């Protein structure tokens with residue numbers, strides 16, 4: 551059996567973090583948090599982080615992962631069409647994010663619109679993540695050599711940069727199980743682990759995202 555050089559932990563934990571934030575958004579809408587200025591500020595902060603992280607994640611896949619996989623899967627039409635579908639789904643999610651944005655702005659006059667917009671975003675995003683987890687990610691190792699996988703990981707690190715990492719790691723590990731925290735920590739260089747625990751996590755907490763109730 552081929553040596554397992556592909557570790558999808560960061561990818562899968564990111565997917566769980568997207569689902570977690572959608573649940574928080576649904577909870578905030580159900581509690582009418584946007585009616586209260588202090589709670590609204592926390593929801594907006596969490597929402598902005600979710601949008602940023604989703605954009606970074608999808609751009610990274612479209613730019614650095616799907617094209618690499620397409621080369622390796624050139625003889626597999628079915629898997630190539632899955633990659634095209636996954637890329638297409640990213641473009642369908644963007645307008646749904648805009649709809650939530652608009653519904654947030656109009657929530658005082660049309661509160662029902664917000665729940666509908668969040669439900670539409672949540673179901674499209676979850677369907678996309680399930681599709682990717684079931685039909686895309688299992689083929690990463692088949693599609694990429696070890697060298698190409700390492701190049702993809704390096705591309706993601708470079709595009710994230712130090713500033714991006716300062717938000718990504720505490721965000722992705724917010725509410726993660728101790729096992730997941732230990733696994734992600736183990737793939738970080740020791741100095742970064744130290745910075746994460748002593749600087750990035752406290753900075754992220756200080757931003758006060760979503761709401762203190764219902765978490």
Ligand SMILES: [Fe+2]
Pocket residue numbers: 561565607611682
């Ligand atoms: Fe993904």
